Amino acid sequence: MTELWVILISAGLVLGISAAFAALLLVAERYLANYGQCVIDVNRGSRRLEVRGGETLLSTLMGRQIFIPSACGGKGTCAYCKVKVLEGAGTVAPTEQPLLTAEDVANNVRISCQVKVRNDMAIEIPGNLLNVKQYTGAVERIRDLTHDIKELRIKLTDPPTIEFVPGQYVQLMAPAYKGSPEAVYRAYSIASPPHDAGYVELIIRRVPGGTCTTWVFEHLAEGDEVSFNGPYGEFRLSGTDAEMVWIAGGSGMAPFWSIVRHMKQAQIARKCTYFFGAVRKGDLFFTDELRQLDRELDWFTFVPALSAPAESDQWDGATGLITEVVGKGVSDAAAKEGYLCGSGGMIDAAVKTLKGKGMPEEKIYYDKFT
Amino acid sequence: MILAQPPTELQPGFAATLLVILVSATFTENILLTRFLGMCPFLSISRQLKSAVGMGLAVVFVTTCTCFLNATLYWYVLEPLKAYHIPAESLKLILFIVVIAAFVQLMEMLIERISIGLYFALGIFLPLITVNCAILGASLFMINKDLHGLSALVYGFGAGLGWMIAIVLMAGIRQRLKRSKVPAALEGPGITLIIAGIMAMAFVIFQGMIKL
Structure with missing residues (x-):
C-alpha cells in the first residue's frame, strides 16, 4: 500500500470518529439540553417573555434587551448580576454560594449568570432596569x-x-x-x-x-x-431638602458634575457644599467652571482641597487630606446628608469623618469606584 | 502448534491481577504524586474539602469510563489497522482527546437533565476535566501497559481514585493551613506546591512494592 493511502485512511479515520461524536453531541443537545419554550414573568405581570430554555438567565434576558449589570461577563465572579427569582430557579448552585449573603438567600436573590432557564420563571428586577x-x-x-x-x-x-x-x-x-x-x-x-x-x-x-x-x-x-x-445605579439625590455635603476625588467628579448642572437647570435650590480632593493643582479640573457656579448660585459652595500642593502651585485654598478639610469645614452634620464618590479608601475615611460629625449612617450615600 | 494467547478473563487468578492493577494504579503509580499530571485543578480546587471531594469523584467517574472506551477503541479499531501500516500509536493521542471531550460534554448534559442535585455536586466540575492531562495520561499509560477490557476499566478507576485521594489529602491539609502562619511570600500556590512535593516524597515508599 502506498503512503498516500495510509495518510488518507488515517485522516478519514480521525475525521470519521470526530464527526460521529459531533453528530452524537448535536443530537444530545437537541434532545437533552432542550428545555422547550419557557415563560419568564417579569415584575409580577408587567412583562411576559417567551424564551427558549437552556441558556443562563442573564444571557436570556440580555437576548430580550433587558440588561442586568455584569462586570465579569457571566463568569460568576463579580456578583453584580443579582436578580430576585420568585419562582422556578431551583436550588442555589455551589457556584453562587460564595457570592450570596444569608440575606440574599432569604430574599430569593440569585446570581443570574449561574441560574439556567429550565422551566417557567417569575423574576423581579428594579423597574429602571427595564429602561x-x-x-x-x-x-x-x-x-x-x-x-x-x-x-x-x-x-x-x-x-x-x-x-x-x-x-x-x-x-x-x-x-x-x-x-x-x-x-x-x-x-x-x-x-x-x-x-x-x-x-x-x-x-x-x-x-x-x-x-x-x-x-x-x-x-x-x-x-x-x-x-x-x-x-x-441607585446613586442619586434623595427626595428630601436637607442640606448636603458632597465629597469626591479624581474621576469621582463625574456624578456631581452631572448633578450640579442638572440642579441649576431644574432650579433645585438645595444647599450643598462640594469638597473635591486632589494632590496638586495639576490634578484639579473643572475648577473655573465650578467656582463660577459657586458665585452664580447662592446655595452652592465649592471647596477644592490639595493634600500636597507644590511650591509652584501658589495655592491659597484649603490644604490637607480631604477628610481633614471636611472635618474643619463641616460643623454639625446631624441634619445633613452626605454624598460621596471616589476610591474605596477615600470613601471609608470620609464616612468615618461624617459619622464623627454626627451624621447618621443611613444618610450617607456613596458610589465606590473600584 | 502453539499460539500466544492473551490472558483471558476466565484464567485463574484474574481477580488477583485486577487487585494488583487497582493498588498499583492508585498508590505505587499515583497519577498525581508520582507522574505530576492534573496539577492545575489539584492546585485550584483543593481549597475546600467539599469541592475537592466533588472534583475527585468527577475524575474517578471520567477516568473509569474513558479508559474503558479508549481501550475498546484502541484494541478493536486502531490495533487491527496496524497490519495496514496505519500509525495507531500517533492516532491514539488525537482520538483519545476527542473521545474524552465528547464523553465529558455528553455526561454534563445528561447529568444536568437527570438530576440537578447530582449536577451541582459533580456536574459543574466536568467542564474543568475536559482538558485535564491526568485523564488523557491514564488512557495512554493503560495502552502502554497492554491492558484490555475489564483490566482497563479497573486501571482507570484506580488512576482516578489515586488522584482523588491526593486532592482530598491536600484539601484537608490546606484547610488546616488556613489557621497557621505561612510566610507571606509562600501563601497560596507556593506553599501548596511545597506540600505537594512532600506528599510525593511520602508516596515514594510505595515504589517497587508491586509492579505491573
Whole structure:
C-alpha cells in the first residue's frame, strides 16, 4: 500500500470518529439540553417573555434587551448580576454560594449568570432596569482634564437620546484590540446632565494596565463609534431638602458634575457644599467652571482641597487630606446628608469623618469606584 | 502448534491481577504524586474539602469510563489497522482527546437533565476535566501497559481514585493551613506546591512494592 493511502485512511479515520461524536453531541443537545419554550414573568405581570430554555438567565434576558449589570461577563465572579427569582430557579448552585449573603438567600436573590432557564420563571428586577438599553454613538471630543484623566463626549446615534437620573452610570464596551482578545464592559458615571439628552459625557481615569482605560487612552480617537448600555445605579439625590455635603476625588467628579448642572437647570435650590480632593493643582479640573457656579448660585459652595500642593502651585485654598478639610469645614452634620464618590479608601475615611460629625449612617450615600 | 494467547478473563487468578492493577494504579503509580499530571485543578480546587471531594469523584467517574472506551477503541479499531501500516500509536493521542471531550460534554448534559442535585455536586466540575492531562495520561499509560477490557476499566478507576485521594489529602491539609502562619511570600500556590512535593516524597515508599 502506498503512503498516500495510509495518510488518507488515517485522516478519514480521525475525521470519521470526530464527526460521529459531533453528530452524537448535536443530537444530545437537541434532545437533552432542550428545555422547550419557557415563560419568564417579569415584575409580577408587567412583562411576559417567551424564551427558549437552556441558556443562563442573564444571557436570556440580555437576548430580550433587558440588561442586568455584569462586570465579569457571566463568569460568576463579580456578583453584580443579582436578580430576585420568585419562582422556578431551583436550588442555589455551589457556584453562587460564595457570592450570596444569608440575606440574599432569604430574599430569593440569585446570581443570574449561574441560574439556567429550565422551566417557567417569575423574576423581579428594579423597574429602571427595564429602561436599560444598548446605545451606540460617535466620540465627538476627547480631551485631557489632567495628566491621567480624560473626558469623553459621545454624540448618541442609536437611540438618539438617553433618559437617566443624574448620578447613574453606564457600561462602556471596550472592543477587542491588540492585547485584549475579547470585548469587556466597564462602568462609568455619566458626567453630563440629563437635559443634554443627545450626549453622554464620561470622565475616565487611567488605570495602569486596565483593559478599558488602555483602550480609551491609546486606541480611541475622535469620530470612532462606541457602544454602551445603561443607565444603571441607585446613586442619586434623595427626595428630601436637607442640606448636603458632597465629597469626591479624581474621576469621582463625574456624578456631581452631572448633578450640579442638572440642579441649576431644574432650579433645585438645595444647599450643598462640594469638597473635591486632589494632590496638586495639576490634578484639579473643572475648577473655573465650578467656582463660577459657586458665585452664580447662592446655595452652592465649592471647596477644592490639595493634600500636597507644590511650591509652584501658589495655592491659597484649603490644604490637607480631604477628610481633614471636611472635618474643619463641616460643623454639625446631624441634619445633613452626605454624598460621596471616589476610591474605596477615600470613601471609608470620609464616612468615618461624617459619622464623627454626627451624621447618621443611613444618610450617607456613596458610589465606590473600584 | 502453539499460539500466544492473551490472558483471558476466565484464567485463574484474574481477580488477583485486577487487585494488583487497582493498588498499583492508585498508590505505587499515583497519577498525581508520582507522574505530576492534573496539577492545575489539584492546585485550584483543593481549597475546600467539599469541592475537592466533588472534583475527585468527577475524575474517578471520567477516568473509569474513558479508559474503558479508549481501550475498546484502541484494541478493536486502531490495533487491527496496524497490519495496514496505519500509525495507531500517533492516532491514539488525537482520538483519545476527542473521545474524552465528547464523553465529558455528553455526561454534563445528561447529568444536568437527570438530576440537578447530582449536577451541582459533580456536574459543574466536568467542564474543568475536559482538558485535564491526568485523564488523557491514564488512557495512554493503560495502552502502554497492554491492558484490555475489564483490566482497563479497573486501571482507570484506580488512576482516578489515586488522584482523588491526593486532592482530598491536600484539601484537608490546606484547610488546616488556613489557621497557621505561612510566610507571606509562600501563601497560596507556593506553599501548596511545597506540600505537594512532600506528599510525593511520602508516596515514594510505595515504589517497587508491586509492579505491573
